[in-house]
Amino acid sequence: MFKDITRRASKFAAIAAAGLLAMNVQAAEPIRIGSFLAVTGPASFLGDPELKTLEMYVEKINEEGGVLGRQLELVHYDDAGNASKARNFASRLIRSDRVDIIVGGSTTGATMAAVPMVEQAGIPFISLAGAVVITDPVKKWVFKTPQTDRMAAERVLTDMKERGLTKVGLISGTGGFGSSGREQTLAAASAMGGIEIVADETYGGSDTDMTAQLTNIRGTDGVQTILNFGFGQGPAIVTRNYSQLGIELPFYQSHGVASDSFLELAGNSAEGLRLPASPLLVPDSLPADDPQKPVVEAYKTEYEARWNSKVSTFGAYAYDGLMLAVEAIEKAGSTDKAAVRDALESIQGHVGVTGTFNMSPEDHNGLEAESFRILEVQDGSWKLIN
Template sequence: MARFAKYLGGAALLAGAAFAWTTTASADTIKIGASLAVTGPASFLGDPEAKTLEMYVAKINEAGGVNGKQLELVVYDDSADANKARTFATRLVEDDEVVAVVGGSTTGTTMAMIPVFEDAGIPFISLAGAVVIIDPVKEFTFKTPHTDKMACEKIFEDLKARSLTKVGLISGTGGFGKSMREQCVSVTGDYGIEIVADETYGPGDSDMTPQLTNIKNAAGLQAVVNPGFGQGPAIVTRNYKQLGIEVPLYQSHGVASKSFIELAGDAAEGVRLPASALLVADKLPDSDPQKAVVAGYKTAYEEATGQPVSTFGGHAYDGLMILVDAMKRAGSEDPKAIRDEIEKTTGFMGTAGVVNMTADDHLGLDLTAFRMLEIKSGDWTLVE
């Protein structure tokens, strides 16, 4: 079993609550790194990601490691602070000398780290959502979650199937919310969607009633889409019910965890969102080719942590397994050789779906990887 050591020191101590830990098994190891939002406002992302990486690195090491060596995982907690993330990215490269990185809980921290890893030639598999991470394609940067653009397209597909075309937007102004809003606006013409109201809210806002009132009064309103993550969407959902808005409300995959339902309470009833099959693992038919993977991860995570599974930990699982598979195929610890094999990933069944990467696609997922879910009686259900 890997040995877990926590430490505070140097710049990490000066940064405040930032800290790092490593999992090591022997002196003869392969170092991989992560900078995650383990604490702070995006801890609902980073905490399950960190737990997943720790758990599966231990499992991999128990099974013999990679290419005859044990993995050593170095994790920094950036608390979703882009400046801290960039500092930790530099430390992972210069001090820790990692050969690859799986991490970046948010779009903001990911974008801050990308130049560091690209300059150093270190493969980086991000766990954040915005399409700008991999579009345009960057040589050493990949990602595992579905993009914000894909989320817009999946939502608009569902709206079109329901003959709902006049939509109001209420978006967070953070990196993910801003990016997804832009992506939604950019693809409206492909689905015949008309934006009849367009409102935003800041990360510290605790009442979105004024914005939602404006949306409620928009002429012809038929549905509302909320690009965002964190507590903001839960507040939007509660205010939505308080105002008695009766048209359908759609959230993004940025709220695909049980904590959103808990924060939104009864107001979450009927909310729809695109997400991976992981949230409905136990509801998938046995014939579903993804069931074994998502059910296996869900069981392992919940037994190990005592916490409900979220898609965010699943993104870390996918990233780690894609990396490990690439390292095995490369038979090398050379970052460039590992990068080349990550880019050749095909037919990989992950918690997000089937991954087929190419030189022009450093995500490798299509819309079939998304499932449309609806919250009913405090739980996720599949929309048929």
């Protein structure tokens, strides 16, 4: 009998405790932000700063009281840049973690692998990958923060035209970034008109010398300027060969090498070359009335103070992704997925590190080619041209 009572009492207590706990959870149920990034593996130079950025700003937003009075919770998986892993993790985020929004996908492959799951489940997804296919054609639930390679090509070609250079020699890597960049450059040149690609050379990702290709371009009739679209160490070798050959034509690189480590690799030979890049590389030379200046400066100082390592353009994509998500949730006033999606699509004039976002039903990227700044290497560092 007594045993029975104690058993009942303890049962009651347990139920009461559980109920109390449940109520607590109800009151402060966090907003769950899901993410899959290439933190390890060959694309870790993308995923690593992206994860650091997400972690640090989720923490910061929580300290400041969260969003809609609720705390943020980051649920993260490392896809190592592998598309099939990304697919699995996207499915896990949607089905078992039940996240409210996904900010992630460091590479185009990983992003595109997750897109069908996201579209089917109907969950807002902000991708951090570059290629134009992600948002063109527009997919209902998919957004992205980086500019496309098409914009980079347009930006470079516009700058060339402004300098009166209309005959371009193109040299590109055969990797994914280089070959997509090559296609977009050719397409942009024919769409813009008044500018012509007169030479079209390529090099393999493992090549250690590109003087043959450069000699060929130099020998092409009428060539006025040279553009290299590529990624990794290849463009640095092209740059060195360029100066060894003593080519005097104006030289352009793509945003793929817009980092300080490229300057280190290419050394003196990079002097005078131009490329399209994020303002993050030159926060100090932005004019005081530039709306992006405070955002860029704050991100750079906070990131570098927290992680004690150099800030990178790729981390900035994650910063913009998270801030867009936060703004959309605030605008929607809830985490209702359809409401958040609609809010995301109607974001106007959101000033991020990468650029100013103006989303619309036709444009899920929201950036203009002008958000790329043209930089020139002068005395071993980046100088803002326009």
